[in-house]
Amino acid sequence: MLNYIARRIGIGLLMLVALSVLVFVLLRLAPGDAIDAYINPAAPLSMDELAALRARLGLDQPLPVQYFGWLRAAISGDFGFSIQRAGVPVLPLVLERIGPTVLLMGTGMLLAIVLGIAAGIVSAVRRNSATDVALSVASSIGISSPAFLTALLGLYFFSVQLRWAPSGGMLTPGAPFSVSDLLSHLILPAFLLSIGHAALIMRYMRSSLLEVLNQDYVRTARAKGVREFWVIIKHATRNALLPVVTLIGSTIGIAVGGAIFLESVFNWPGMGLLLVNAVNTRDYPVIMCATLIVGACVIAVNLLTDITYAAVDPRIQVA
Structure with missing residues (x-):
C-alpha cells in the first residue's frame, strides 16, 4: 500500500508539472501581450520604458527560460505578486479562498452523495x-442541465x-x-451544485444495485429469513x-x-470567483497559482478514492 501511494504521488507530481506547462503556454498564446496586464491604460509608456519593464519582469527571455524561472520560484513557495493587487503575494x-470553496463543494458533494445513494x-x-x-425522469433532467x-x-x-434564500455572498454584510x-x-x-451529481450517482447506484440484487448470495440471505x-x-x-465510489472520485x-x-x-468568495476575476483582468500569477492548487486537490481526491476501494470491497487489492 505504501509503495502504491508513493507511486501515485509521484505520478500526481508529474501531472501537476504537465498542467503548469499547459496553462503557462496557453496564457502566453492568449490574444494580446503579457506586458499589457502590467500597464495602466491611462498612463502609456514609451518604447524604452516598455523594454525596461519587459526586461525587469523577464518577459524578454525565451519561453522555456521564463517557465523554468517561474517553476524554480514556485517550488520554493514564491508565486510572485498579484498584478491587480499591487504588492499582495499570490499564495x-x-x-x-480555499476555505469557502471547500465549504461549498464539500456541502454540495455531501448532499449529492446522500441524495443520490438514497434515491438510487x-x-x-421499487423498480418499474x-x-x-419519477426518479428516473428527475435524474435525466438533472444530468442534462448545465x-x-x-x-x-x-x-x-x-x-x-x-425569497427563500439570500441572492449572493457568504455572509450578510x-x-x-x-x-x-x-x-x-x-x-x-x-443544493444547486449537488443536483447534477446526485442525479448521476442515483443512476449508477440504481443500475449497480439491480445487478447485485440478482446475485446468489442475496437470494441465499433471503432464503435464510433475513429481513428485507x-x-x-x-x-x-x-x-x-x-462503481459509485469510482464515480464520486472522478466527478x-x-x-x-x-x-x-x-x-x-452567487458572488461566493472562493477560488472560483477569484479565478474568474483573474482571467478577466489577466492576472497571470493568480491564474497559475490557483490552477495548480485546484489540480493538486483533484489529484489528492482521486488518490483517496483509489484507497477507499479496498475499504469498500476487501476483494480489491491495490497494486
Missing part, C-alpha cells in the same frame, strides 16, 4: 413503479421570486457572524457502492467547474 491570496436505492427496490419512473443554467434558474426562482447566517447563504448554492431491510442495506448496498474535477459558475453567480 496567501489564493489560500484564503429507492428506485432499484411510479416512484422509479451548471450555469441550474445556477441562474435557482437564483431566479428561490432567491428573486420565492455588516451583520455579526453566525452559523445560521452562513447556512442561509450556503444551502442554495450547495437488512438484505438491501447490509448485503446488497455495500457491494453495489464500488470532483467536474464539481470544480460547477463551483466556478456558482461562485460567480
Whole structure:
C-alpha cells in the first residue's frame, strides 16, 4: 500500500508539472501581450520604458527560460505578486479562498452523495413503479442541465421570486457572524451544485444495485429469513457502492467547474470567483497559482478514492 501511494504521488507530481506547462503556454498564446496586464491604460509608456519593464519582469527571455524561472520560484513557495493587487503575494491570496470553496463543494458533494445513494436505492427496490419512473425522469433532467443554467434558474426562482434564500455572498454584510447566517447563504448554492451529481450517482447506484440484487448470495440471505431491510442495506448496498465510489472520485474535477459558475453567480468568495476575476483582468500569477492548487486537490481526491476501494470491497487489492 505504501509503495502504491508513493507511486501515485509521484505520478500526481508529474501531472501537476504537465498542467503548469499547459496553462503557462496557453496564457502566453492568449490574444494580446503579457506586458499589457502590467500597464495602466491611462498612463502609456514609451518604447524604452516598455523594454525596461519587459526586461525587469523577464518577459524578454525565451519561453522555456521564463517557465523554468517561474517553476524554480514556485517550488520554493514564491508565486510572485498579484498584478491587480499591487504588492499582495499570490499564495496567501489564493489560500484564503480555499476555505469557502471547500465549504461549498464539500456541502454540495455531501448532499449529492446522500441524495443520490438514497434515491438510487429507492428506485432499484421499487423498480418499474411510479416512484422509479419519477426518479428516473428527475435524474435525466438533472444530468442534462448545465451548471450555469441550474445556477441562474435557482437564483431566479428561490432567491428573486420565492425569497427563500439570500441572492449572493457568504455572509450578510455588516451583520455579526453566525452559523445560521452562513447556512442561509450556503444551502442554495450547495443544493444547486449537488443536483447534477446526485442525479448521476442515483443512476449508477440504481443500475449497480439491480445487478447485485440478482446475485446468489442475496437470494441465499433471503432464503435464510433475513429481513428485507437488512438484505438491501447490509448485503446488497455495500457491494453495489464500488462503481459509485469510482464515480464520486472522478466527478470532483467536474464539481470544480460547477463551483466556478456558482461562485460567480452567487458572488461566493472562493477560488472560483477569484479565478474568474483573474482571467478577466489577466492576472497571470493568480491564474497559475490557483490552477495548480485546484489540480493538486483533484489529484489528492482521486488518490483517496483509489484507497477507499479496498475499504469498500476487501476483494480489491491495490497494486
